[in-house]
Amino acid sequence: MNRLARVDLRTDWTEARLLNVAAGLLAAATVLAILARPIDLPQQPLRVTFVVSGTAAVWLLIWRLLPATNRPRVVSVLLFVGFLLLSALLVWCNPLFGFFVWTGYLFTVYTLPGWWQVVGAAGVASVTAASQAGGYRTLESTGGLWLYGFLFLVNAGISSAMTRLETVKDRNAVRRNEIIDELAEANAKLEEALKENAGLHAQLLVQAHEAGVLDERQRMAGEIHDVLAQGLTGIVTQLEAAETGTAERERHLAAAKRLARESLTEARRSVQALRPQHLDEAGLPDALGEVVQSWSGLHGVRADLITTGPTRRLLPEIEMTLLRTAQEALANVARHARAGRVGLTLSYMEDMVTLDVRDDGAGFDPDRPREVTASGGFGLSAMRERLSRIAGTLGVESEPGGGTALSACVPAIGIGGAP
Template identity: 50%
Template sequence: MSEQAWPLRLTVVPYVLLTAVAAVTVLIKRDEPGSLTVDLVLCAVLGLWMLVMFTLRPARRTGTRWIVVFIVGFVLVLAVLVVRDPWFGFLTPAGYFYTFGLLPWPGELVGISAVAVLAGIAQSYDIPKTNLLGLLGCAAVIAVNVVGMCLASWLGQRSDVLSQQRKEAVDALTETNRRLEATLAENAELHDQLLTQAREAGVIDERQRMAREIHDTLAQGLTGIVTQLQAAETSEDWRRHVTTAVGLARDSLTEARRSVHALRPLPLQSATLSAAIADVVRRWSALHGIDAQLTTTGTPRVMTPEAESTLLRATQEALANVAKYAQASRVGVTLSYMQKEVAVDVRDDGVGFDPSRTTPSSEAGGFGLVAMRQRVEALNGTLEVESEPGLGTAISATVPTRGASA
């Protein structure tokens, strides 16, 4: 029963049933004024009891003691009516409404059983009770009513318990999801803060390193040059000072070039991009025991340091991801020199994954792959990841060759 249906069944239906049964009683006992009067008085008492004890006392409908007194009185008056006339058994639904709706579990079983006994007595009214068979028949009718209604009460209670458990589970899940969303949002914010701090720390470290390089090389060299030129202005042996200043200038230029080259990855300091990638592939294959082959296509050309560094780093990161996640037995690396672009493709025969079910932060390689994508796109290049469960993974990094000399 819905919560909206209970008030109607509790406050209206019992009066309708009582009125209908009283009308039937008038029709049946119109030739028995004495008995009719007693029945009508009992009906009036029952109606006043319902009115005074329940209908007009909404504030006390939730008080257990008050409700118990009300139902006990209702059952007693109803019992007298049923014993007098069996058709008053049609009032038992009102008793079920009250006991089901007002008494707490398991106390409602007592009230339900009492009303069910009255219903059984009314239903077995015509069964002869002068022999054992008749008595057993009456008892069977009463038992069927009691067991059936108590079973219905238990099923209703069980349904309420399960409904409450489901509601609590849903509430708990909702709260867990809310906390998880808050935690994820907090973690995302912390991740952004860590990236910002790491970026700032890297900038500071690089500035400090460059400051040391400039101080130890260029600044000292320029200071020496200025000193020698100033000495040449007042010295008769000015050629020696000029020669020394020229030597210092050459040394400073060499140091400046070395500082610039130091910004490039170590493999590129003394090798071409193709040779550097070949060395990386060879070392990686030996380290992890996985067959890896490099294939170079097109005409090799000199590229900008940033482009070469980006492609080399992309190769290293892709191979690192293969070692961590792919479970591959073979890896193929292709360095392709095209007319306007240079690309590095790393393909493996590993377990693969479903790219549609990943986010940028959860791709194989995590932040390393994200950083690789950012590095490639900073050069107006593209990074593509192709994979399928069971069919391996292919990572392709492509950068334009503008600014490169043939």
């Protein structure tokens, strides 16, 4: 229910109650007037009294039939003026009607708008003063006039104070209702926002889950490529060499076996999402040194590693990414470059670490990368993908016949978070 409707209903209800009270007092005062006949009071004949009192009763009835809601102000004022005139007539009939007149104060507060309340209260005070002074006969003498004036002022003073108090109370009630409505509105908005939030939260969870699945899928794809595919390629190469039946046969078979064992170990570690074995045992420069040396021994190609800058332990994810980058770069040299020499440089700088891998082999056109197929073409993009996951980048410089240079750059986040 909105504020206006509530205030209107309240006004209707209050006014109806007041009219009931007024009607009751009118009846009581009429009975009193009949009973007080023998007393010496300035009173009119009974039939005159009945006519006036009956008219007042009808007036109250009409008033009752015009509820305050939607009633124009002017009608309210007219109803009150009629009430006041009838009150004055009733007091003229018998001062004991003062009991009834008193209800006029209440009507001033609940029926009259704004400043009309002051005028109304003064009107009621003038009639009340007459009834208290024992009727209008008092006004005939100077002393009576003084008494009337005094009574009027007292009544007017009390009624103004009461009217003021009621008005303030009423205004507070309206304000309270307004605040309650505002609160209800704010609550409704809050509820709506919470519902919306819950929806967003659910959506976020779904997205986070999907992102997690995608991330893990990419990681596994990278691991399978770097660990299994590379290992198997190496094994196939060694077995093919052994098949040629030369004196080197035993050496190739032993290399194939070693590769198979290493690949198996690495594959197990990948499944368990552990770091490569080399890194577990040593820091990145040493692990890289081992990988380079073993690669060189296996392929018979000279490979050198240079480390520059202050070496330090980096976040495991960063070290692992650099190691995998070097492994894939070397695997590519072995498969595609037919190089005579490979140089790797690992440089530790203040806030970044770079790894460069250069070979003097066949080279290729980096602007025309081979398509990803079942037989390969995944290596460079997987490398890029891995690096971007740790905010790193990959640069490829190469041209057919001019060798190849790869450059990976990653943030130097040390263990503990500080660069």
